[in-house]
Amino acid sequence: MALQLKKLLPVLAVVLSMFAVGAMAHPLPPPAPLRIPFLLFENLEQYADNYENTSVLVTELSWMRCPSGQLLEGSTFLIRMDYAEGTGVRMLAENVESQAGQMGNLRLEWDPDKQRYVIRADNGWMENVYAPVYRVVLGTLHYENLRVVLS
């Protein structure tokens, strides 16, 4: 009986350690889908980064305008606006999709400070943008017809 218990101990240790690792590595909540029918921007910068142990795509814009508004679908409530204009935008997304677009002076270059490749564009527009976001930061935001409603 004691021998059988001894044999079981390593298995038990492995199972317990898996539980401990699972408890420590708290996964991020699911991202909130952000939908923008049309986006105008200036000074785009895009690069991969790590956010709370999750790989994310960082998008920074010095200026943006959403003439047809935008919709952010949180798990508890939705934020919708018919028009939005913002400065100092920083968005951490799982990925970014767009149906069509145009970028002026686009380049992919090595950033020695960030120690990674960065996509940069001076200006442009993107149509039907879809980005599941973990975090969004705006220096200023001007909006029209804002609605916050329960999901």
Added chain:
Amino acid sequence: MNWKIATLGLGAVMVLLTAFSLSNVVMGFTGGTIHVSIPEAQLQGVSMYGGSYDDPVPVVVQEVDQLTCPQGQVITREMTLPGPITIVVELSMDTATLSNVLMKAQNLVSTNGTLENVEMWVEDVPQGLVQTIDGGTMNNLETDIYFVSMASLAYENLKIELIY
């Protein structure tokens, strides 16, 4: 003996009738939402996140360090009294300044505005989405709330009216 039973029975009926009547009155005052209308809302220190009120009613929780309404605010509540009679209680003030406000809302709309240092991120339910705003102005702000509390309220020209 029979008259004692009859008296007890009548008493019980009276108690039940009174209870039903009172609950009807009380039900007119609780439940549903209160509509708040603010032509210009100047906000400082805002956080917004998902939550619940009188579990399990889902709400949008809003905490505001300071809310200034230079053009005042109008608070309306529709109530049904026994009868039934539907009345609207309207509280209006020409200017208002509120501090440490906690609101549990069903929704929120605003025609336009400008916000500074907006930050949004995802959290686990019940918060879900969290939004913080350092400050800003929201015009024609309309919200339906279940609950509100505040540390202080300063106002000018408060009026409370009953509209039938």
